[in-house]
Amino acid sequence: MKYQSQSIAKLYFIAAIGLFVGQILFGVILGLQYVMGDFLFPEIPFNVARMVHTNLLIVWLLFGFMGSAYYLVPEEAERELYAPWLAKLMFWIFLVAGALTILGYLLVPYATLAEITMNDLLPTMGREFLEQPTITKIGIVIVALSFLFNIGMTILSGRKTVINLVMLTGMTGLAVFFLFSFYNPDNLVLDKYFWWFVVHLWVEGVWELIMASILAYVLIKITGVDREVIEKWLYIIIAMALITGLIGTGHHFFWIGTPGYWQWLGSVFSALEPIPFFMMTLFAFNVVNKRRRDHPNKAATLWALGTAVMAFLGAGVWGFLHTLAPVNYYTHGTQITAAHGHMAFYGAYVMVVLTMISYSMPIMRGQKAGNDRAQIVEMWSFWLMTVSMVFITLFLTGAGILQVYLQRYSEDPMTFMVTQDKIEVFYWMREVAGLVFLAGLGAYITSFFVKGEEVKIA
Amino acid sequence: MRETFTKGMARNIYYGGSVFFFLVLLGLTVDTVRSLPKTDNSQNLTEEVAAGKRLWEINNCIGCHTLLGEGAYFAPELGNVYTRYGENTEAIKIFIKSRPKDGIPGRRSMPQFNFTEEELEQIAQFLKYADGIKTARNWPPNIQG
Ligand code: HEM
Numbered sequence: 122m123k124y125q126s127q128s129i130a131k132l133y134f135i136a137a138i139g140l141f142v143g144q145i146l147f148g149v150i151l152g153l154q155y156v157m158g159d160f161l162f163p164e165i166p167f168n169v170a171r172m173v174h175t176n177l178l179i180v181w182l183l184f185g186f187m188g189s190a191y192y193l194v195p196e197e198a199e200r201e202l203y204a205p206w207l208a209k210l211m212f213w214i215f216l217v218a219g220a221l222t223i224l225g226y227l228l229v230p231y232a233t234l235a236e237i238t239m240n241d242l243l244p245t246m247g248r249e250f251l252e253q254p255t256i257t258k259i260g261i262v263i264v265a266l267s268f269l270f271n272i273g274m275t276i277l278s279g280r281k282t283v284i285n286l287v288m289l290t291g292m293t294g295l296a297v298f299f300l301f302s303f304y305n306p307d308n309l310v311l312d313k314y315f316w317w318f319v320v321h322l323w324v325e326g327v328w329e330l331i332m333a334s335i336l337a338y339v340l341i342k343i344t345g346v347d348r349e350v351i352e353k354w355l356y357i358i359i360a361m362a363l364i365t366g367l368i369g370t371g372h373h374f375f376w377i378g379t380p381g382y383w384q385w386l387g388s389v390f391s392a393l394e395p396i397p398f399f400m401m402t403l404f405a406f407n408v409v410n411k412r413r414r415d416h417p418n419k420a421a422t423l424w425a426l427g428t429a430v431m432a433f434l435g436a437g438v439w440g441f442l443h444t445l446a447p448v449n450y451y452t453h454g455t456q457i458t459a460a461h462g463h464m465a466f467y468g469a470y471v472m473v474v475l476t477m478i479s480y481s482m483p484i485m486r487g488q489k490a491g492n493d494r495a496q497i498v499e500m501w502s503f504w505l506m507t508v509s510m511v512f513i514t515l516f517l518t519g520a521g522i523l524q525v526y527l528q529r530y531s532e533d534p535m536t537f538m539v540t541q542d543k544i545e546v547f548y549w550m551r552e553v554a555g556l557v558f559l560a561g562l563g564a565y566i567t568s569f570f571v572k573g574e575e576v577k578i579a
Numbered sequence: 580m581r582e583t584f585t586k587g588m589a590r591n592i593y594y595g596g597s598v599f600f601f602l603v604l605l606g607l608t609v610d611t612v613r614s615l616p617k618t619d620n621s622q623n624l625t626e627e628v629a630a631g632k633r634l635w636e637i638n639n640c641i642g643c644h645t646l647l648g649e650g651a652y653f654a655p656e657l658g659n660v661y662t663r664y665g666e667n668t669e670a671i672k673i674f675i676k677s678r679p680k681d682g683i684p685g686r687r688s689m690p691q692f693n694f695t696e697e698e699l700e701q702i703a704q705f706l707k708y709a710d711g712i713k714t715a716r717n718w719p720p721n722i723q724g
């Protein structure tokens with residue numbers, strides 16, 4: 122660690138991992154509710170557990186992104202962070218606001234939460250992923266703006282590397298597109314149309330910039346490959362991400378009352394969206410093969426390569442699977458969607474944050490890399506989580522294919538609920554895989570506490 | 580990558596490409612918003628429907644159901660529930676009203692929301708309005724959603 126202020130990232134990463142545990146616990150609850158419908162009912166109904174699961178995911182990824190930025194921006198800019206105190210203050214504000222929001226979901230009925238937070242003044246609640254009370258949303262904007270100011274000032278008064286500029290652009294985009302969450306017209310079609318300006322333009326747009334810059338940074342550090350080469354890759358990856366992903370938004374405008382031309386535009390452009398993910402895979406393997414040094418942090422290298430592969434599988438392959446309008450006509454809003462959502466989020470964003478943590482955490486703890494035994498446990502956790510996520514995806518895909526056939530395709534379509542009963546065995550298998558994932562997460566956390574011979578900073 | 584393909588070229592593709600396609604998205608958005616009245620059933624978007632949408636939101640119905648295929652996958656699609664229930668808002672209201680408070684042993688069940696008659700009517704009208712939105716190819720593929 123070259124600059125003292127980089128260590129603020131540690132705070133963010135610890136919070137991220139803590140919330141990750143909460144996310145997965147609720148994931149396992151949801152999975153059980155799929156097969157034992159009355160589990161925890163009426164105390165924690167499915168919709169509440171689902172909000173907790175998805176919102177914790179988003180919040181911990183944001184902690185992860187911000188932590189990553191606080192770590193890499195000063196080092197790239199070759200100066201201390203502009204205002205470390207602000208980063209610390211915002212950390213606590215974000216953590217408290219996030220915790221209160223989750224407690225609100227769990228402790229009072231959602232309608233009551235809407236009432237106490239005065240949703241009526243500016244109604245924004247009750248839309249998928251954007252369930253946070255309006256006041257929490259405002260809090261998120263304040264945190265995001267302070268964060269942007271902080272890294273912006275650091276970058277502008279320091280060395281302006283491509284990695285830093287891409288990170289800054291991605292984070293700015295994240296904040297800007299989040300503003301669409303405040304637009305909630307009564308017209309349902311309009312509401313849905315602009316809802317995707319947050320959700321799609323995040324995960325298939327600006328978040329890809331953040332992801333690519335983190336990946337590029339870690340790869341430079343662990344391989345020692347020339348910056349020029351890495352920066353060229355970085356530019357072309359994010360170019361392809363935006364060129365395909367902006368109009369690719371159209372793959373959500375097939376069946377929500379929007380004009381028919383979206384079926385063509387959305388299909389064609391989103392079918393190209395796997396390209397940037399594939400390039401990330403090529404990039405990572407290429408750079409690791411050309412490495413100029415063997416970094417002692419083997420676990421971080423594994424995470425980096427794993428991210429590149431799993432993001433391509435989850436977003437690229439599973440995304441392509443249902444992105445063409447004639448296919449999506451049948452799969453829209455089924456377990457196929459859930460299958461893709463899981464592997465894409467895990468493969469791209471969960472894994473890239475874990476890559477950054479894997480690389481930077483040992484350094485912030487005064488070592489160059491984790492000790493051998495700690496790394497072995499960490500690599501075990503990598504395989505447990507990644508393989509179980511592959512199985513979650515496969516089981517949900519199986520469930521989805523049957524669901525589509527029984528409920529939408531066959532001569533004599535079954536009702537939704539009858540179909541769900543027929544495919545129950547897949548949900549049981551998903552739950553088992555989910556428990557393995559949880560075990561993997563346990564191993565991951567353990568890896569931070571495994572003692573062994575220290576790898577000193579060279 | 581090849582030496583002939585320089586970093587500068589990559590950068591220009593990034594700037595040019597993203598600005599260009601952002602503007603295209605903007606243009607298409609203007610066109611979409613303009614042509615929505617043909618399909619979005621806004622002629623039936625009454626005060627009552629708007630109130631129903633708010634109730635839909637503050638009870639987080641989307642946390643279990645899909646609406647026009649978006650939402651959660653735990654409970655049935657509701658974008659065509661009005662059709663599925665024989666174009667009868669009363670039937671929808673009776674269903675919502677009759678959910679047992681403590682659920683159904685061993686099975687998924689919908690919470691009892693204790694809506695007033697007025698609220699029930701608003702929600703039913705919202706679902707009727709949503710059903711009236713003209714989706715391409717008349718999505719969903721069949722009545723089961
Ligand atoms: C890392 C990047 C990605 C993430 C995190 C992601 C995540 C998701 C999630 C969570 C949903 C469900 C949204 C909802 O609740 O309605 C979704 C839907 C969808 N995604 Fe992705 N996605 C990514 C990339 C892609 C790519 C590259 C493609 C296309 C090649 C794609 C195609 C789709 C399609 C077609 C849907 C709509 C499914 C439906 O009709 O129900 N996604 N994605």
Ligand code: HEM
Nearest residue numbers: 148149151152458459462463466467552555558651652653
């Ligand atoms: C890091 C790992 C995980 C990530 C990134 C993740 C992400 C997500 C996302 C994005 C959604 C919304 C899905 C959509 O709209 O398509 C979701 C829903 C869900 N997740 Fe996870 N999840 C993870 C782990 C788990 C685990 C381990 C389980 C359970 C065994 C689980 C069970 C569920 C269930 C049941 C839903 C609700 C799907 C529905 O609406 O019907 N998740 N998760």
Ligand SMILES: [Fe+2]
Nearest residue numbers: 321325370372
């Ligand atoms: Fe998308």
